[in-house]
Structures are given as C-alpha cells and as structure tokens.
Amino acid sequence: MSEIPNEKILTKMEELLNVASDYTRLKILYAIMDEDKSVSTIIEEVGASQSLVSHQLKVLKKANLVATHKEGTKVFYKLADEHVNSLLRVVQQHAEE
Amino acid sequence: MSEIPNEKILTKMEELLNVASDYTRLKILYAIMDEDKSVSTIIEEVGASQSLVSHQLKVLKKANLVATHKEGTKVFYKLADEHVNSLLRVVQQHAEE
DNA sequence: TTGAAATATGAACAAACATTCATATAATTG
DNA sequence: CAATTATATGAATGTTTGTTCATATTTCAA
Numbered sequence: 001m002s003e004i005p006n007e008k009i010l011t012k013m014e015e016l017l018n019v020a021s022d023y024t025r026l027k028i029l030y031a032i033m034d035e036d037k038s039v040s041t042i043i044e045e046v047g048a049s050q051s052l053v054s055h056q057l058k059v060l061k062k063a064n065l066v067a068t069h070k071e072g073t074k075v076f077y078k079l080a081d082e083h084v085n086s087l088l089r090v091v092q093q094h095a096e097e
Numbered sequence: 098m099s100e101i102p103n104e105k106i107l108t109k110m111e112e113l114l115n116v117a118s119d120y121t122r123l124k125i126l127y128a129i130m131d132e133d134k135s136v137s138t139i140i141e142e143v144g145a146s147q148s149l150v151s152h153q154l155k156v157l158k159k160a161n162l163v164a165t166h167k168e169g170t171k172v173f174y175k176l177a178d179e180h181v182n183s184l185l186r187v188v189q190q191h192a193e194e
Numbered sequence: 195t196t197g198a199a200a201t202a203t204g205a206a207c208a209a210a211c212a213t214t215c216a217t218a219t220a221a222t223t224g
Numbered sequence: 225c226a227a228t229t230a231t232a233t234g235a236a237t238g239t240t241t242g243t244t245c246a247t248a249t250t251t252c253a254a
Contacts, residue, residue, distance in 0.1 A: 004127040004142070005189060012192035013185075014120050021114030022242075023107055030101040039201060045101070052243060054202055073200045073251045083191035088110075090187050092102060094180035095109035119212075136231060149213060151232055170221045170230045 019063040020087060024048050025056050029079065029088060032066065036078030116160040117184060121145050122153050126176065126185060129163065133175030 005013070019025065027046045031037060037045070043053045057077060060066045067080045079085060102110070116122065124143045128134060134142070140150045154174060157163045164177045176182060 002127060002130045004124050005192075009189065009192050010120055010123055013123055013188045014118055016188055016191055017114050017118030017123075021111055021118050023111050024242080026107055026110055026114075027101050030099060033099045040199090049244075050201075051203090051245075055243080058202080070251095075201065083187065083194075086187045087184075087191070090180065090183045091110045091113055092106065094113055094184070095102075095106050097180075121212080137229090146214075147231075148215075148233090152213080155232080167221095172231065 015063060016065075016087075019059060019065060020084075020091075022056070024052060025060060026088075028053065028056060028060065028077075029065070029084065032077050032079060033085065033088070036069075036076040038071075038074040038076050040074070042077065112160060113162070113184075116156060116162060117181075117188075119153070121149060122157060123185075125150065125153060125157065125174075126162070126181065129174050129176060130182065130185070133166075133173045135168075135171040135173050137171070139174065 004010070020029070024046065027048070028042055031042050031045045039050075039053065039057065042057070043050055046053060048056075057066065060077075061068065064080050065084050066077045068075055068077050070076070101107070117126070121143065124145070125139055128139050128142045136147075136150065136154065139154070140147055143150060145153075154163065157174075158165065161177050162181050163174045165172055165174050167173070
C-alpha cells in the first residue's frame with residue numbers, strides 16, 4: 001500500500017517538480033545532461049537571453065538540481081545528481097507516447 | 098548524447114511536470130495510486146475542500162493523468178497509466194534523501 | 195588602470211495559478 | 225415531485241512566477 005507521504009516529503013516533491021516544470025529550465029537541464037558547460041555555451045544552445053538563463057540557473061542551483069565550478073571568468077554548470085537524469089527520462093518517455 | 102528534445106516534446110514534459118507539481122494534486126495522485134476511489138473518499142483522505150479537490154481533479158483529468166468512471170451518483174478516479182506511478186516514485190526517492 | 199568578456203542581480207510587469215465562496219447540475223430515494 | 229447526496233462550475237482574488245531591461249560585479253589581459 002502506498003500511503004500519502006508526509007508533509008515534509010510532499011513539499012520537497014512539489015519543489016522539485018515545480019523547478020523542473022519550466023520550458024527554459026528543461027532545456028538547460030538537457031544542455032548540461034552529458035557534460036558540464038559554461039553559462040555562455042548554455043545560452044547559445046538553449047537560445048534564450050543571457051539574463052533569463054542566468055536567472056533560471058540560479059533557480060536550479062537554489063533547488064540543488066545543478067552544481068557549479070569556476071574556471072577563470074567562466075562558470076560551469078552540471079546536473080547535481082542522478083535523480084535529475086531519471087526524472088527527465090521518465091517524463092520524456094511519457095511525453096513521447 | 099542526449100540532445101535537447103524538440104519543442105513539442107518539451108512542451109508536453111513541461112505540462113506533465115506542471116500538473117504534478119502541486120501539493121494538493123500530489124496528495125490526490127497518491128490517494129488513488131493503489132485503487133480507484135470516489136471523489137468523496139478522495140476529499141476525506143486528502144483533507145481539502147470539496148471545491149478544491151473537484152477543481153484539481155479536473156486539472157488532472159484534462160492533462161490525462163487520471164481516468165474516471167461513474168457508478169450511480171459517484172465518480173471514481175484512478176491513475177491514467179504507469180508513467181504517473183514511475184514519476185511519483187522517482188521524485189519521492191529524490192525527496193527522501 | 196582601463197577595457198572587455200562573462201556572469202549575476204534587481205526592479206517592473208503581465209500572465210498564470212491555487213484557493214475560496216456561492217451556485218449549479220445530476221442522480222437517487224421517499 | 226421534493227429532498228438529499230455527490231460532483232462540477234464560475235467568478236473573484238491574492239500570490240507566485242517567467243521574462244525583459246538596465247545595471248552591477250568579477251576576472252583577466254593589454
């Protein structure tokens with residue numbers, strides 16, 4: 001029997017889903033799925049404005065979906081863990097049918 | 098290499114995630130995870146108002162996350178397919194760590 | 195140190211959304 | 225039919241949120 005999870009878990013789930021449920025952020029997540037990339041590269045590949053990408057990267061970071069490291073003036077982003085991958089795969093499969 | 102999915106797929110993914118990313122709707126989805134239940138039962142188990150549950154059931158139905166059948170005056174809701182289960186499982190696992 | 199390149203931040207605004215309250219519709223029973 | 229139970233709908237509202245524009249910060253090179 002799958003009971004309804006407690007409030008804390010549900011709120012966390014809501015947060016993760018909320019952060020993932022945006023067109024621009026989804027694109028960003030896919031862009032850095034295989035290898036980490038600099039913000040400028042992400043901007044190119046996603047095709048959104050510098051400001052928008054930066055704002056959304058901040059949202060993703062705050063929710064711990066992505067991690068960063070710096071190299072000179074560049075900042076590289078990558079997926080934080082494997083759960084994000086799994087999530088995207090499940091959702092994509094659903095969307096493709 | 099995982100390319101960024103096309104616009105149509107991304108929009109569908111965004112929609113699914115959006116619909117799933119709400120506290121009340123998450124509770125509803127869990128309530129009907131194992132067996133279909135009538136609206137009144139869902140209201141009890143979820144602990145939200147009649148109107149709210151009804152509104153959110155409509156959202157879930159429109160997005161094809163749930164399916165219904167009628168018995169007399171009662172309407173029973175169940176999860177539409179296995180993807181919804183998988184999604185909830187993946188997200189819950191992420192939230193529990 | 196001046197300039198340029200890369201990234202972040204803040205304000206502003208329209209659009210989307212969750213919830214409530216009141217009311218409507220549908221089915222059943224007496 | 226009248227009354228009751230179960231569910232749906234619509235309007236109203238306060239809040240959240242995605243996006244843009246303008247500006248700030250950081251790092252490095254000349």
